[in-house]
Amino acid sequence: DSGVTQTPKHLITATGQRVTLRCSPRSGDLSVYWYQQSLDQGLQFLIQYYNGEERAKGNILERFSAQQFPDLHSELNLSSLELGDSALYFCASSKGLLGPGELFFGEGSRLTVL
Amino acid sequence: GESVGLHLPTLSVQEGDNSIINCAYSNSASDYFIWYKQESGKGPQFIIDIRSNMDKRQGQRVTVLLNKTVKHLSLQIAATQPGDSAVYFCAEVDNFNKFYFGSGTKLNVKP
Numbered sequence: 001d002s003g004v005t006q007t008p009k010h011l012i013t014a015t016g017q018r019v020t021l022r023c024s025p026r027s028g029d030l031s032v033y034w035y036q037q038s039l040d041q042g043l044q045f046l047i048q049y050y051n052g053e054e055r056a057k058g059n060i061l062e063r064f065s066a067q068q069f070p071d072l073h074s075e076l077n078l079s080s081l082e083l084g085d086s087a088l089y090f091c092a093s094s095k096g097l098l099g100p101g102e103l104f105f106g107e108g109s110r111l112t113v114l
Numbered sequence: 115g116e117s118v119g120l121h122l123p124t125l126s127v128q129e130g131d132n133s134i135i136n137c138a139y140s141n142s143a144s145d146y147f148i149w150y151k152q153e154s155g156k157g158p159q160f161i162i163d164i165r166s167n168m169d170k171r172q173g174q175r176v177t178v179l180l181n182k183t184v185k186h187l188s189l190q191i192a193a194t195q196p197g198d199s200a201v202y203f204c205a206e207v208d209n210f211n212k213f214y215f216g217s218g219t220k221l222n223v224k225p
Contacts, residue, residue: 002157032144032212043158043215044205056212090157102147105157 003027004106012112015052018079021109025072025093033056033103034066037088037104049074081113126222133191135219137204140185146207148183149178149189152218154202161189191221199223 003026003033011020034046036059041067045058047070062068063081065066076086089109121205127133139147145166150158162173164180164187177190187204201218208214 002159004157041218045213045215047158048211056210058212074197079147093158103160105150105159107155107157 002104002106004091004093004104005008005090006106008108008109010110012110012114013081014114015081015083017081017113019111020078020083021076021078021089021091021111023076023091023093023106025074025091026104029093029095030072031094032068032072033092033094034060034074034076035092035101035105036091036107037090038084039087040041043090044053046076077092078111086111086113120167120216122148123217124220124222126224127194129194129196129223129225133189133198133223135189135202135204135221136183137216139187139204139206141206141208141214142182142185144206144208147178147187148205148207149175149176149181149187149220150203150205150215151198151200158203192222194223196223196225202205202209214223 005024007022028038033048035043037043046060047066048056052068063079066076092103092105148163149161151161152158153157162176162178164178169180175192179188187197203215203218205213205215
């Protein structure tokens with residue numbers, strides 16, 4: 001158990017809809033990262049927050065947004081969903097901005113868009 | 115982002131043999147390289163990392179080798195066990211602390 005909690009574990013929705021994925025980082029970790037993993041693909045970095053502020057942005061679509069709250073949990077909002085958004089969405093956390101081996105992943109939220 | 119890829123998508127080995135998983139990267143300025151293991155239904159787990167100023171690092175049954183000349187990273191697993199069956203990802207970390215992951219190699223350990 002990495003200590004990173006993600007909900008929901010599974011989510012099925014329709015195209016055009018909007019969903020929110022939630023992540024609670026490990027106790028004491030200030031950074032939260034979101035990754036997308038499509039079938040047979042590697043992990044695509046979406047966005048990073050550090051202590052409530054956006055720190056780095058990756059290949060995140062404009063239809064997607066995220067935030068980190070004062071209690072350090074984070075939410076990833078996916079809107080106007082398309083079939084291609086079906087994927088595993090992972091949250092990871094680390095204590096600081098980053099150091100080697102400090103990234104701990106949750107078990108992911110599997111999103112299926114029908 | 116930077117390109118990080120893997121040479122072999124699937125690797126099958128016999129239990130007890132050594133496994134070698136390879137990875138190519140493109141950003142010569144990357145400072146850290148990390149190997150992750152992802153078991154079915156779980157998130158990636160850290161295995162071992164290496165800084166760019168090293169060419170070899172050993173852990174428990176695992177060794178990472180870094181060849182900066184050809185931008186190549188490898189993970190060696192000694193005495194591979196059934197529990198090692200998983201997808202292995204390499205990742206490079208750039209100087210903006212962004213991780214770039216390869217697409218993964220599936221390791222299948224045959225009993």
